[in-house]
Amino acid sequence: MTTGIEENAMKRRLRRELRLLQAYAIVSLLALVFIAGAAFMRAGAPEKFDEITVQRLNVVDANGTLRLVLAGKDRMHPGVIDGKTIDRRRAVAGLVFFNDDGDEVGGLTFRGEVKDGHRRADAGIMFDQL
Template sequence: MEKLQREVRFLKAYALVLTTVLIAFFFMAFRNDFGKQRFQEIDVERINVVEKDGTLKMVISNKERQHPGMAEGKSLPARERQAGLIFFNTAGDECGGLVYDADKKDGAGMVFSVDQYRNDQIMQLQYQQDLEGNKARSYGLKLWDRPDNFTLVRQNQIHDSLAALKDEKASEKVYAQLASEGKFGTERLFVGRTWKDEVGLFIRDNKGKVRIKIYVDKQNQTKIETFDEQGKPITK
């Protein structure tokens, strides 16, 4: 009987020690104050950079796991996006990013975008190249104007409403009207190389019509052109 009691006491002590060790390992595994860590190499499909309260600030991801974007704190519907970096502000909106890729079907490209608050991009540093056909390419800086009262959330609401109608002609009419009013943004400036091998400065008015072109064409001829509101040449 005494031997049995000693064995029971031993087992209790053993269980207590083992439990204590396991609890210690558990808390060490989930501590968030390890501080700075150093790795020689790491393979990862996606990294989320967050604030201490969990607010998402940046995503570094491959194509398959790329974030669909956020507007006013809510994730946008799932969609195909390229690998790269996506930035988010404290207000819960996507506010820019850097994406890139290259394949025979869609060509090669890299785009760094800066988004307007609660809207789409207003500035891009972009490079695009056709990998088939005539091997054309374009690259440079592009700027847009976008309204403050027609946010990305509002655009998505209209898109969903029109999709529910299942009336292609009615949808095209609404989209055309909104585009003519500049609701989806208006290109204002491009500095760089065009698909026509023109290198220079191209300025548009607030309706998106080209008004000034200062460039060198593919024959190395210098051109300065201005246009009126109807797109008719004024000077060459």
């Protein structure tokens, strides 16, 4: 059987533990709010880079339609005509432009190579008609 003194000591200990748990909950909530707020504030800011290295860059418009591809020769887009991807490999680097329907409408290409000790290079600019 517990005495009044023991009950008072137990109540004080329980109150102290309850205050500690309440403080822990408040601190955890504040930390969560701070982290979530920082994440959302950062998400809206545009990224700025001094330099970026990619093998291929796809530019899309607001609805996700591909508008431009900038790529090296190993990752160049094969092209799309009438909604069908052309089954071809392009051994050129450059830009390919696409219209509102996602079809290729032109581009800029560059290529250079050394073959049998001779240097060879070419470039092209294409504008497709609709």
